[in-house]
Amino acid sequence: MKNSNSKTFVAVGIGAALFFVLGRFVAIPSPVPNTNISLQYAVLGLLAAMYGPVAGALIGFIGHALIDLSWGGIPWWSWVIASAFTGVVVGLFAKKLNVQEGDFxxxxxxxxxxxxxxxxxxxxxxxxxxxxxxxxxxxxKKVFAQGAFAAVSNIITAVVVGGLLILAYTKTIAKKGSLDKE
Structure with a gap:
């Protein structure tokens, strides 16, 4: 159990850092004001699926807050909370996905x-x-337009890029019984 907690703690740190870097420096501008196409949700999807809802919440919360702080202002809490919420919901499916099995x-x-x-x-x-x-x-009208665009673009990046990340990760895991004894 202790090893699992250590791995989750490390995953939160790495995940929040990746979320920040992707959200701050790899954001793709969109036609909707103050809304980007955000690749960081692929990483959030991967790590929430691997480590569960607490890790997903912390990665989304910390990563998004750092992005907002890096622009010189205070965090836009409504969107920080939405990122944390996303991590929780995807993380709730972690046991069903069990990506550490190597089967996607x-x-x-x-x-x-x-x-x-x-x-x-x-x-x-x-x-x-x-x-x-x-x-x-x-x-x-403004915030629902931003939200609708964010939902569509984040779904696409999370499902496509996040799915490819999980697929790549699971391909690196030896399946149970795949190693023969000589």
């Missing part, structure tokens, strides 16, 4: 996709816009 079959690909679609749709179409309105008194 069609059923698990579908489960990963469903987890990400649900997480991002709720996070960006409900959580972030509603919190934007409640915390910052932002105009509803």
């Amino acid at each position: 079959n069609k059923r698990k690909v579908a489960t990963f996709a469903i987890a990400n679609v649900a997480a991002h749709a709720i996070a960006w179409i409900v959580v972030a816009p509603v919190l934007d309105i409640l915390i910052y008194a932002e105009p509803a």
Whole structure:
């Protein structure tokens, strides 16, 4: 158990750092103001699927807060919370996915996709816009447009790139019984 906690702690540190670097320096501008195409959600999907909801929440929360802080302001808490929420939801599927087995079959690909679609749709179409309105008194039309774009782009990057990352990771794992005794 202690080794598992150590691995999760390290995964949170590395995951938050990768989330920050990808979100800050590899963000792809979009036509929607203050909204980017964000590759960091692929890493969040991978690590939440591997280490569970607590790791997913911390990676999303810390990584997003660091991105916002790096721009010289305070974190935009509604979106930081939405990123943490995304990590929690995807992480709740970690036991079903069990990527450490080295098996990412069609059923698990579908489960990963469903987890990400649900997480991002709720996070960006409900959580972030509603919190934007409640915390910052932002105009509803603006924040729901940003949220809808973020949901679609994050779903695509998380499912496609995150799925490819998991597939690549699982290919490196020796399957049980695959090693023959000589």
